[in-house]
Amino acid sequence: MRPAKLTAIALVWLLSGCAAVSINDNLAATQDFAKDKLQAEPLWLATDEARTQADAEVNVALDKPLTVDDAVRITLRYSPGFQIVLAESAAASADATRSARLSNPLLSFEKMVRTDAGIRELEITRSLAFSLFDVLTLPSRIQIANAQQQRLRMQAASDTVQAATEARQAWIRAVAAQQSVIYAEQVMQAAEAGAELARRMQAAGNFNRLQRAREQAFYADATAQLARARQLAQACRETLIRRLGLNEEQAARIQLPERLPDLPNIPRDEKSTAQTALDERLDVRLARFNLDATARAAGLTRVESVVNGLTVGVANKSESGRPMQRGYSLEVPLPIFDFGDATRANAQAQYMAAFYRTAQTATDASSQVRQSYFDYRTMYDLAKHYRDEIVPLRKTISDEVQLQYNGMLIGVFDLLADAREQASSVIGAIDAQRDFWLADATLQATLIGKPMALSMKPGTD
Secondary structure, three states: OOHHHHHHHHHHHHHHOOHHHHHHHHHHHHHHHHHHHOOOOOOOOOOHHHHHHHHHHHHHHOOOOOOHHHHHHHHHHOOHHHHHHHHHHHHHHHHHHHHOOOOOOEEEEEEEEEEEOOEEEEEEEEEEEEEHHHHHHHHHHHHHHHHHHHHHHHHHHHHHHHHHHHHHHHHHHHHHHHHHHHHHHHHHHHHHHHHHHHHHHHHOOOOOHHHHHHHHHHHHHHHHHHHHHHHHHHHHHHHHHHHHOOOHHHHHHOOOOOOOOOOOOOOOOHHHHHHHHHHHOHHHHHHHHHHHHHHHHHHHHHHHHHOOOOEEEEEEEEEOOOOOEEEEEEEOOOOOOOOOHHHHHHHHHHHHHHHHHHHHHHHHHHHHHHHHHHHHHHHHHHHHHHHHHHHHHHHHHHHHHHHHHHOOOOOHHHHHHHHHHHHHHHHHHHHHHHHHHHHHHHHHHHHHOOOOOOOOOOOOO
């Protein structure tokens, strides 16, 4: 093959781009980001072999109590919900690659037969045309496509943060709800013992109806609260299962730790937290890229609004008994009815919208970080207050009540009431600890650039 022909083929291939390369590059960028920020590497399960391998990894992880890191890892490497994110990102990447390619050339063929006085004459016209306008604007469209690929990478990173954060929060709620059930059962058992003792004392004539009814009412309330706690634990567990994308067999095998992690000894520093947000926020970077891409697109639009097509071609015509005719063709749309002013105005308005959206995103970023840190620090102080003040005080009171009961200074109902109050304070401590870890997960997402509202409502998708 001649060198000139090889060069032409290579040039066509280069200009056409490769969708698979862009998709793989974007996936690699998402994986690098997740490994750095989330300590987990996403996988795109595009083959049966990859899906089988991922399924085996999940089964190994389910052989032991599931940690929060396991939950994030399974979500990013197995969950069908996150696979949708990766597949849609790949589709958008392919579209961006296609937008920078040259339009296919147009081949036309005409065959005309004329019969005159019994003589049959044949006329054939062949032409090959391509858009010269596409060639001239190719550099601009390549720049726009590259910016679009970069935007898709940041969007995929943002979606990855959201998926990981939702999995983390679902795990926190599930563990906390399971832990609360244990103490709700203790409250119910103490209430049941009090109700039974009250029934016996009324039968012996030592309790009146009011005293027994109070104990019975508390037992009824404790039973209802236990039912709600169990229902909440099941709802939170199922939410976690959906986040992980587990099938029925895997869902039956899932084990959760007995308790939430302990509070950190020292909370995050507010100043360093705010600086991290300004340096690394994905949404701010994404808004800037969108602004640059809009500016490039607006420049191309100004050209297209005046000349939106320029086609050049070569043609030849052959007729029976006559020499072949050769020539060229040129097609240029005339701006008679549409002068392009509406198109240019639209592009300018879109640029201004992108400009102010970038400014608003930067303003929102600072505010969201401040709010997330305030929530984080408030939940930390509250959980620490329960851990260091309320629970130890309830324990001290319980020890003193036990001593007084052993010395027959108080009755059994006082002992049961103290047991109920102590269990209730522990449940409050669990809730405070849960809210802190939820706030911590929200703050981490907000620092990276996927602002998420802190929701204390458990059992929600």
